[in-house]
Amino acid sequence: MDFLKSAVASAISKGPAFGYTFGDRVDLNDSIWTLHNGTKREDGSKCSIFSFDITANKSRLPLARNALRKLRTLRHPGVVKILDTVETETYIYIATERLSPLSWHVKRKSLTEETTKWGLHNIAKTVKFINADATSIHGCIRPASIFFSESGEWKLGGFDALSSVKEDDSILPTYGSLIPDAGRYMAPEISKAGWEIIKQNPTHAVDAYNYGVLIFEVFNGSYHSSDQLSQMKSIPPSMHQSYKRLLNPNPKSRMSVGQFLDQGKRIGGFFQTPVIQVTDDIENLGLKADDERNELLSKLDEVADDFPADFFKMKVLPELLKSVEFGGGGAKVFSTVMQIGQKLSDDEYETQITPVVVRLFANPDRAIRVCLLDNFPLMIDHLSQKLVNDKIFPQMVTGFTDVAPVVREQTVKAVLTVVPKLSDRVVNGELLRHLAKTANDEQPGIRTNTTICLGKIARNLGASSRAKVLAAAFSRSLRDPFVHARNAALLALAATADLFSEDDCATKLLPIMCPSLVDKEKLIRDQAQKSVDIYIVRIRKFAASMPDTVLPPPNLATGGSATSPRMGTPSNDNSGAGWAGWAISSFTNKLASTSGQMQSNSATNGAADQRSSSVPPTTTSSSKPPVPLASKPGMLLHSSKSAASTPTLTSPDPVTAFDDEAEEFNDDWGGFGDDDSKGQEEEDAWGTPVISKPATTSYDDKGEPDFAGWLAAQSSGKKTTKNPLPKGLAKPSASSSKTTRPVIGGRASTTGSATTRKVVVPPKKEAKKEQPKANEEEEEGWGDAW
Incomplete structure (x- = not known):
């Protein structure tokens, strides 16, 4: 293998530039070509490379050159897609889309009946195009000439002997015998009269017979000789009659592949399966009416397991996205898109779905916006934080102020999904401003959902402002006339109790909850009791850990020079x-x-x-x-x-x-x-x-x-x-000639060596018994000291 790779690389270095890198070799029997997996050097995309060594297989060079020429000129959805070719004196290389041989799956018998019918239907359409529209004969219809594409579709290749009946020098009559294993698949008339007989028979005769052999082989797993063709046990009964006509020994009476296709597409025909119907209709999804579109989507859900997973990614998904964005597909189509998107890798999701989602958020259609918000949980894990924060959220916030209540409500609900992807600045700034508006919305359901939303995103808020914001929001909700809004506030307070300090619990939150204990609604009273109990338990636990007093011990107050006075002990x-x-x-x-x-x-x-x-x-x-x-x-x-x-x-x-x-x-x-x-x-x-x-x-x-x-x-x-006398107890002197300053709290201002005090006495109550005048002066002095 390493020797082959080095030889190929050496040959490429001596010839024209070929922008593809060879990878592992793929087993391909009954073919003049060697198949390799490859990659495109420019972007690293996957491809397949068919290589033909001229020096080693010079006798079949006309077949290889014929295949090269036909692939360049023939274009059809059922034909292998060609990317690039190069031909030198020593080799021929053909780069195509990434392929895998059908013969692998046939030998393993890994194909279901529905998938097999779907594949045969695709090949029948391609053969019909070659025979009828291109007036040509393929001449090599067999599993070795059919490939699986990345989307899981069956693609027709093996154009080594493709010949036009209008050409005088067609390759098939001259080189048909050089096709690998030609005798096993050869039609009866050619076995008797040789390849020249094809010019006298209908154009479709050879390909129709080979197509009948293909049907037998894909349903049975192997084919060795024409003697097996009469055993139809594994072939679906609905195909038996048409299958026999494909294998008619008389080429002039033989059914064409086009006729076989039409036969199967009749009402109740063998090609009238949900898988085939979905495939035919999915390409025109954007042109269908709403009822037809809904019917197609329901069928798509039913046959999802019969399709290859890659087919949904490569074929169905792009059509659905186009229908949503441009064809009015609506919410149901987008829901199907999200289901398919769950099977995609992060790279595939970013390539196919993410750009469409970003564009849809800028769409003013309210139905699209609600659909996006409903499906946000399915897509959020595939979206980067930068994309959500910079592109999606700025478009999303318009829903907070939309005139339609359903848009505002769905936007509030979507906050729970989007908040982990937002920066702290956006959460504590713009988002809280919008939630403050919806907390006072005219719709009680929106106010309730806003309270629930705040309770659930509380831990995403900034620690410095969290307690203040939540206390204000929940206090407002506890006064809401809508009973469920008050209940939501109590539930949120119970859920966020650990986010508040003990001081806030005692001084701010319990006072606003206590009125709910006597609410007119029993629902509120019961929940208020539960919420208050949570806070009371927490406050008691905190109070038990507090010191008995923060006052200094008496011996410290006296300088430690004496024994503290004995105080009485509370009696229990x-x-x-x-x-x-x-x-x-x-x-x-x-x-x-x-x-x-x-x-x-x-x-x-x-x-x-x-x-x-x-x-x-x-x-x-x-x-x-x-x-x-x-x-x-x-x-x-x-x-x-x-x-x-x-x-x-x-x-x-x-x-x-x-x-x-x-x-x-x-x-x-x-x-x-x-x-x-x-x-x-x-x-x-x-x-x-x-x-x-x-x-x-x-x-x-x-x-x-x-x-x-x-x-x-x-x-x-x-x-x-x-x-x-102590400061503050001296009586004012009426005869003092010094400057008088008021004394407050027992202190006096000094001027020179003499001091005059003026006592400011607070007003006293009128005593029940009239006291003597001398006593009144004494009481004024105590009052000032106290």
């Missing part, structure tokens, strides 16, 4: 005072070690007993001031260590302890943490809080303000100068 039983029970027990636990009763100071003004409960108690002791235990609201303050100056306490009444009517709290909790970090001349009057110690431990004021002393002095009209 139900015997307490409800939700406030733990706070009350904490308050009472602090005072558990104190006995006796509070002694009011008789030396002070009697109005002291009527002060607000938020004002600290006063004492007459002048030894050391009380020390605040904590700078946070709600912490208890203890007085000094002396038994003489320590008031006796009783457990507070839970009712009066939380009397909101008696106190007014400012919501500005941050005032206690302000740090005078701008270099004021005064020291921070609040200092660092000191943690409480047992009663046996002495108290050190550590520079803390004397609250009790100050309050007692205010009641008796005296001034306390041991410790300055």
Whole structure:
């Protein structure tokens, strides 16, 4: 084989340029030609090459040259298509379309009856053309002269002895005996009188007899002699009568192949099969009426298994595409195209179907557009991302704003198919803009489908804007008057719960879902319950992983120099005072070690007993001031260590302890943490809080303000100068001549060495009991601090 290839290549190099490359050799019996698979050098397309070695087979050179000449001049759809030829003194090469010998399939008996009839029908049409229109005799009708094309059609070759009866020097009478294995296929009259007798007989006589032998061989698998021809068991019964007439020993009474063809095409004839009818009608598909076209397509579906797969690719598919694009084939034809397209390779699909699909998307016909969108799932895998993103989608988006609702709806549905092929910029830009319009469409079905679409493409959206877009879209759908639109929003929220943060779930999504729990439709209420449960479970799981508090430990707040105050522990039983029970027990636990009763100071003004409960108690002791235990609201303050100056306490009444009517709290909790970090001349009057110690431990004021002393002095009209008042608690001085600046949150502005504070007091509620004037001033100071 390698030697043959090298010899062929050497011969080509010495002769005229031949733009084809030889491949594997194909077995071809009963022929003067050697058949090779080949490729065209220019584009790599497949072909077949018939080669004839003149030096090795010089006696049959007239037959080879006759075949070369006839192939160049004879053109018919049933004849082997010639691509190129070259002839030198040593060889003849004929390049044709890619072929495979029919004899392979005959020997294997791999042909079905319907396929065999279809092939015989094609050969009969070609022989009729040669005998009647070309007034010629083929003289070599046999399986070795018939080939399968790439489309699976039977093509006639073997034109070695093709002769015209009008020629005086016709090749058949002179060289007919040189045809390989001529005796086996020879007609009876030629066996008796030789090839010269053909001039006296009808033109069709030789070819009709050979065609009858062909029928026997393709149905039986082999043919050895004329004695077998009477065995018609394998031949279809409908052909028997005409088959006998083809083999009539008398050439003048012999039926022509043309007559055999007409006989078979009659109503109920052996050539009236769905396969043959489809083949004849498919070429005129674009000219047929709608009912005829629909009938043909239904037949095409029925006989799909009888046709070679390549026939659909090479013959049926191009005709269907032309019918869709130019012949008004419509949706049904395009659906058939998609079914055939599933059997194509990616290269075949890109070559045959993709260009037509791109052109059809630019077609303004709404029926074509809907058909394309319906079949998008079948074609999307064969289309490249660049093609979809740059050419198809820009044409597709016109459907979002089409006046026909069916086009808008099909366009929304097609988004699910096309979105994996789109770039992130297109998805998060143009596509979302169009979906925002269809989400407010006048058709409730389109609004519903848009919500479903958003839920299914949620993971294709950009992570930065996804939560915002989905929350806005689903919130809009939950207010939709159409019940199925609301249901779609709840389903979408349940399906996309994992795409939202826990904060969004709790603060944005649950609030918009909760109204659906009391929707008028039970369908919505049930689905809302399921969706809300999904979010609640997720939020609970997240909350369980959160820390108990983000506030710093008390020992950190005090610089770690003291022990943190003991707080009460929430009680799990139900015997307490409800939700406030733990706070009350904490308050009472602090005072558990104190006995006796509070002694009011008789030396002070009697109005002291009527002060607000938020004002600290006063004492007459002048030894050391009380020390605040904590700078946070709600912490208890203890007085000094002396038994003489320590008031006796009783457990507070839970009712009066939380009397909101008696106190007014400012919501500005941050005032206690302000740090005078701008270099004021005064020291921070609040200092660092000191943690409480047992009663046996002495108290050190550590520079803390004397609250009790100050309050007692205010009641008796005296001034306390041991410790300055805290910032924000100093009363305004009416006689001050310095520049006055307002104090907010307990801070004062300093000018020179003297400071004047102006207290901004929020408005207070009107108390139930009228308080003394001195007490009102004290309450104003607390209100400012809080």
